[in-house]
Amino acid sequence: MMNIDLKKSKAVTGAAAVANAMRQIEPHVVAAYPITPQTPIVEYFAKFVADGVVRTEMIPVESEHSAMSAVVGAAAAGARAMTATSANGLALMHEIVYIAASSRLPIVMPVVNRALSGPINIHCDHSDAMAERDSGWIQLYAETNQEAYDLTILAIKLAEHEDVRLPVMVNLDGFILSHGVEPVEFLSDEVVKEFVGKPKKVYPLLDTENPVTYGPLDLYDYYFEHKRQQVEAMEHAKKLFPRVAEEFEKISGRKYDFVEPYKLDDAEYVMVALGSTNSTIKYVVDWMREEGFKVGALKIWMFRPFPKEKIQYYLNGRKAVVVLDRAASFGAEAPLYEAVKSALYEATIRPRLGSYVYGLGGRDIVPEHIRKAFMDAIEGNLLVDEQRYLGLRE
Amino acid sequence: MALKGWKEIPIGGVIDEPGKSREYHTGTWRVLRPVVNLDKCTHCMLCWLYCPDMAIEITTNEKNRPQMVGFMYDYCKGCGLCADVCPVNAIEMKPETEFLKE
Ligand code: SF4
Ligand code: SF4
Numbered sequence: 001m002m003n004i005d006l007k008k009s010k011a012v013t014g015a016a017a018v019a020n021a022m023r024q025i026e027p028h029v030v031a032a033y034p035i036t037p038q039t040p041i042v043e044y045f046a047k048f049v050a051d052g053v054v055r056t057e058m059i060p061v062e063s064e065h066s067a068m069s070a071v072v073g074a075a076a077a078g079a080r081a082m083t084a085t086s087a088n089g090l091a092l093m094h095e096i097v098y099i100a101a102s103s104r105l106p107i108v109m110p111v112v113n114r115a116l117s118g119p120i121n122i123h124c125d126h127s128d129a130m131a132e133r134d135s136g137w138i139q140l141y142a143e144t145n146q147e148a149y150d151l152t153i154l155a156i157k158l159a160e161h162e163d164v165r166l167p168v169m170v171n172l173d174g175f176i177l178s179h180g181v182e183p184v185e186f187l188s189d190e191v192v193k194e195f196v197g198k199p200k201k202v203y204p205l206l207d208t209e210n211p212v213t214y215g216p217l218d219l220y221d222y223y224f225e226h227k228r229q230q231v232e233a234m235e236h237a238k239k240l241f242p243r244v245a246e247e248f249e250k251i252s253g254r255k256y257d258f259v260e261p262y263k264l265d266d267a268e269y270v271m272v273a274l275g276s277t278n279s280t281i282k283y284v285v286d287w288m289r290e291e292g293f294k295v296g297a298l299k300i301w302m303f304r305p306f307p308k309e310k311i312q313y314y315l316n317g318r319k320a321v322v323v324l325d326r327a328a329s330f331g332a333e334a335p336l337y338e339a340v341k342s343a344l345y346e347a348t349i350r351p352r353l354g355s356y357v358y359g360l361g362g363r364d365i366v367p368e369h370i371r372k373a374f375m376d377a378i379e380g381n382l383l384v385d386e387q388r389y390l391g392l393r394e
Numbered sequence: 395m396a397l398k399g400w401k402e403i404p405i406g407g408v409i410d411e412p413g414k415s416r417e418y419h420t421g422t423w424r425v426l427r428p429v430v431n432l433d434k435c436t437h438c439m440l441c442w443l444y445c446p447d448m449a450i451e452i453t454t455n456e457k458n459r460p461q462m463v464g465f466m467y468d469y470c471k472g473c474g475l476c477a478d479v480c481p482v483n484a485i486e487m488k489p490e491t492e493f494l495k496e
Contacts, residue, residue, distance in 0.1 A: 104406035165405060203408045213409040225400035226407050233405070 004146055009185040014145040014177035017184045018084070018110045018170070019044030021152035023054055024192035025108075028079035031059035031070035035089035036122045037174040038112040042084060064089040068096035075105035076214045078204025080156070082107065086174060087114035087128040094132070100167045101136030102230060103214055104202070106159035107167040109137075110152055113275065113326075114174040115361040123362020124174040126274060126327040129303075130335045136230050138168040138237050139304040141274040145182040146254070148172040151301075153187070154248045154256060156196045161244070163236040165202060173276040175362065191251050234305040241302065258307030260299040261314055263289060267296025269377045270315060270351075272340055273324040274300050277358070277365055281324075284370040295374050300336065311343040318351040320377035324370075324390070326359045334387065354382040358390035365391060420447055424472030426487040428465055434484035437462050441476035441485060450476065 012020075019041045022030065030049075032042045049058040057074075061067045067083045074081035085093060090111060100107050115121040116128050129139060140155060142148035148170065155168040172178060187195075203212045218226060238258075245256040262282050264270065271281050278299040288295045298314050300307075315321050321344070325334030333341065337355040344350050356373050359365045369390035376382055404410045439460050442450040449470035451463040477485040 102407065104408075203404065203406070203410060210410070211412050214406070216407060216409055218407045221397055222403065222407070225398070225403060226405075228400040229403075229405050232400075 004183050004185050006183055009183035011181050012145065012184050013040065013179050013181055014142075014148045014172050015040035015112070015179065016044055017145045017149035018152050018172065019048070020186060021149045021192070022082060023048045024187070024189050025080070025082070025153065025156055025196050026054045026193070027056055027082045029057045029059065029071060029074035029081040030083060031061050031067045031074070031081070032083045032085070033061050033064045033067045033089060035064070035086045037114055037124075037178045038084050038086040038089065038110070040178065041110060041112070064092040065096060068093040068100060071107050071109075072096055072100050072103065072105055075100070075107050076103065076204075077206045078199070078201040080160075080199040081105075082109065084110040084112065086112040087116050087122075090128045090132060091116055094135075097132055097135045097137065099215070102226065104165040104230075104233070105167060106156075106165055106199075108152065108155045108159055108170065109167065110148070110170045110172060112174045112178045113171050121361040122174070124176050124276075124326070125360045125362065126171070126325070126335075127360075129169060129171050130327040130329070132169065133304055133335060136166065136234075137304065138164075138166050138234075138302070139171060140168060140302055141171045141300060142173075142177065143260075143276055143278045143299060145172075145177055145180070145184050147301075148177055149184050149186070150248065150252060150254055150256065153192055153195065154244060157247065158237060158241060158244045160199055161236075161240055162200055162202065164233055164240060166230075166233050166237060171275065176276045185252075187252060195247070195251050238305045238307065256301060258300075258302045258310045259314065260301060262297040262299065264296040264298065264314060266294055268294040268319040269322070269374055270296050270298055270318050270320075271322045271324060271370065271374065272298045272300065272311075272315075272336065274303060274326065274336060277324060277326065280365060280367060281370055284367045284374065287367065288371065288374060293374070293378060295378075303336070303339075306339050306343070308343040311340055312347050315340070315344060315351060316347040317349040320352040320354065320382055322354040322356060322373045322377050322382075324373070325355065325357050328357050328360065333385070337387075352377070352380075352382050353384055355385070355387045356390050357387060363391045419468045420471040421449075421466075421468045424467070424470060425490055426472045426474060427467070427490055427493060428470060428472070428474070428476055428485050429488055430462060430464060431484045431486070432462070434482050435462050435480075436482055436484075438481060440479045440481065444475050444479045445470075446473065446475065447471055
């Protein structure tokens with residue numbers, strides 16, 4: 001777990017942590033439309049703009065579709081551009097989310113995860129981000145407010161790397177992180193500014209000496225080649241992420257990776273999850289370890305590109321692996337479970353697998369639920385491909 | 395135009411040279427071919443104005459007035475707009491199959 005120096009930290013919400021990362025990054029352009037629970041990020045940032053703390057051009061657009069379109073335009077022009085959204089806002093952006101990735105524009109967007117309608121719900125789950133998992137964006141997931149802050153800064157460098165040039169979603173759980181107060185150790189403005197540096201411009205529209213066209217018609221003769229390039233860029237993101245994480249560690253002392261193992265050394269039963277639930281899982285791991293159970297956890301920091309090799313490395317040979325999904329895939333396996341299961345196809349000693357969907361629409365997940373899933377694994381009570389539910393009323 | 399591999403082209407579908415559409419022969423899309431009857435044509439230039447691919451070939455006469463000459467079939471995609479707007483019906487759209495032997 002991340003060690004945070006409480007003397008150097010401030011108690012802030014995830015939204016304030018992210019907004020301050022954005023203040024320190026000071027992008028040229030932020031275009032955003034408010035949506036619960038992303039709203040405080042935009043409110044804080046708009047105040048920074050109004051107070052003259054940042055020189056960012058803030059565009060208060062009329063919808064999320066326009067927000068993403070405006071940052072696409074700005075990024076194509078050569079600007080560093082950011083936005084933030086949640087749930088239905090992300091869904092409304094959907095068309096342009098793909099265009100941002102396929103135009104290879106390194107936009108960084110905090111996504112405050114919230115259930116997609118309907119029925120309408122404003123609370124946390126990962127259905128919004130999962131609906132974009134094949135959009136060509138890199139997806140990072142934060143467990144804590146500290147991570148939401150750190151990953152936002154780190155994402156700029158990863159996105160803008162000349163061998164990557166892909167947009168990044170920094171996911172943080174709605175309300176749980178966005179509105180929950182936790183200690184966050186901030187870097188100094190100078191350190192962040194130096195870390196992110198000046199954006200490297202690739203084919204900027206404003207370079208009138210070298211005119212370029214963005215978004216032309218791309219038919220059966222070249223579209224496929226451009227998609228192949230996107231596949232390659234994701235591979236590059238995988239190669240370069242450890243280097244960017246290392247550079248970030250140098251300025252912060254905090255170490256990031258594709259995944260975070262927790263008490264895995266001798267663990268026979270491992271739980272895999274995204275986001276803030278990992279804190280609860282770690283608590284349960286500690287609790288069950290006191291009782292002598294060999295349990296551990298594997299947190300996924302990077303979901304796209306999916307770190308298949310790390311999954312194999314950490315999970316090969318375990319007795320059982322339980323995957324927790326805060327999203328369902330109707331008519332198929334839950335997204336994280338599906339990815340983990342597929343990664344383990346090539347494992348030499350495949351663990352037994354369990355799939356648990358939890359927390360939809362903000363349904364609370366409590367230590368007893370997690371313990372129950374661990375106990376199913378320990379007692380040999382896992383049925384492959386039987387999707388189970390934590391916290392659901394029968 | 396020889397097609398390039400994925401490692402040889404700019405990322406993001408960006409076109410990094412101006413005027414490249416000249417190299418792109420939209421004429422390969424054509425199913426119907428416009429054919430003009432110059433005896434009927436009044437050289438009003440409506441077809442030239444409306445053609446979305448600038449595929450109407452023109453010249454100027456001794457009085458420096460524009461004259462319809464025909465079509466640049468490398469670029470004419472066969473949309474039929476010219477035939478539609480021609481006020482004297484001087485343009486006929488004919489199936490490409492009629493020209494297969496050429
Ligand atoms: S058919 Fe269409 S593309 Fe061809 S010359 Fe007429 S208007 Fe232009
Ligand atoms: S629109 Fe018809 S009449 Fe006018 S220039 Fe074209 S072909 Fe001739």
